[in-house]
Amino acid sequence: MTIALSELLNIPNPKSYKVHLANWNGESQPLDVFVRDREEWRLWNCWRSKRNDFNRKYVLSLIDYYHEPNTWLFGGVFEVVSRSAEPRTLSYESLLTDQYQNLIGRLKISWTRNGRQRARQLEGIVEQLLIKEILSEQYSGEHFCGFENINHNFSVIENIIKLEKADWKSSLENVKGVYAITDKSNGKVYIGSAYGDSGIWSRWSCYVYTGHGFNDELTKLITSKGLGYARENFMFSLLEYRPMRTDDKAIIDRETYWKNVFQSRVPFGYNRN
Structure with missing residues (x-):
C-alpha cells in the first residue's frame, strides 16, 4: 500500500511552499553536500536563478538520492526571510525551520520527475510524492558495499x-x-x-x-x-x-x-x- 507524503506531513497551505529538487549541479551531488557540511547545504537553498524559483515563504527541500532511481531524501523546510533583486547570486537568505526536523535525512520519497525542473509548486505535486521509507537514523553516507x-x-x-x-x-x-x-x-x-x-x-x-x-x-x-x-x-x-x-x-x-x-x-x- 502506498502512502502519500500529505498523509504524513500536515501542510495546511501548500501554496506557501515551493519544492526544491536538488540534484547534480555540474560540480557536486547535493546528497554528498548534505552529509559533509550542513551550512553548505543551507546555501544550496539560498541560490537564486534568473527565474526567481523560490518565490514563496517556504522551501521544502528534496535531495536526489542518486543511489536509487526516482528517490528523494527529505532535506528540511527552509524559510525565505529576505530576498535580493540581483539574480544568479546567493540572493535569498533562507533559514532551516523546525518543521519536521525529526524526518530530515531520514524520510525517503518516491517521485518521478518529468524534465529538469529545479523547483515545483507544492500543491501541484504533493499527492504524487509517496513515502518510500523512513530510515532508523539520519543518512550519513553509504554503507560499505564490499x-x-x-x-x-x-x-x-x-x-x-x-x-x-x-x-x-x-x-x-x-x-x-x-x-x-x-x-x-x-x-x-x-x-x-x-x-x-x-x-x-x-x-x-x-x-x-x-x-x-x-x-x-x-x-x-x-x-x-x-x-x-x-x-x-x-x-x-x-x-x-x-x-x-x-x-x-x-x-x-x-x-x-x-x-x-x-x-x-x-x-x-x-x-x-
Whole structure:
C-alpha cells in the first residue's frame, strides 16, 4: 500500500511552499553536500536563478538520492526571510525551520520527475510524492558495499573518509591492494597500489585531502584545474585486495600487471612508469 507524503506531513497551505529538487549541479551531488557540511547545504537553498524559483515563504527541500532511481531524501523546510533583486547570486537568505526536523535525512520519497525542473509548486505535486521509507537514523553516507563493488565518485569517497565511516575504515585500513582512478572526462586511468604499513584507507585519504596523492601526472592536473576537478571527474575502484601480511613485492607486481592491462602509462593514462 502506498502512502502519500500529505498523509504524513500536515501542510495546511501548500501554496506557501515551493519544492526544491536538488540534484547534480555540474560540480557536486547535493546528497554528498548534505552529509559533509550542513551550512553548505543551507546555501544550496539560498541560490537564486534568473527565474526567481523560490518565490514563496517556504522551501521544502528534496535531495536526489542518486543511489536509487526516482528517490528523494527529505532535506528540511527552509524559510525565505529576505530576498535580493540581483539574480544568479546567493540572493535569498533562507533559514532551516523546525518543521519536521525529526524526518530530515531520514524520510525517503518516491517521485518521478518529468524534465529538469529545479523547483515545483507544492500543491501541484504533493499527492504524487509517496513515502518510500523512513530510515532508523539520519543518512550519513553509504554503507560499505564490499571490496568487489567499489566504483565510487571522488566526492563519495571524500565523505566516507572525512566522516571516518566505521564500516569502510575497518575494512579498508586492513588490506593492501591495487586500485584504479578513472578520469570520466577523458577515459584516462591511473593505476596505484597501497603496500608497506599503509592500507587502502590511508592511501585514499591522501587523495581526498590533496586530490592527487602526490603522483606526478595527477599533481600537474590538480594543480592546474583544482580539487573540484577531482570531485567532478575521478572514480575510484579496487582491482585487487590482499591481507596486510602480503609481501610488498607481490602487490607491486600486480600493480605492474594492471598497468599493462589498462595501458595506463603516459600518454594513454596518468602513470609515468
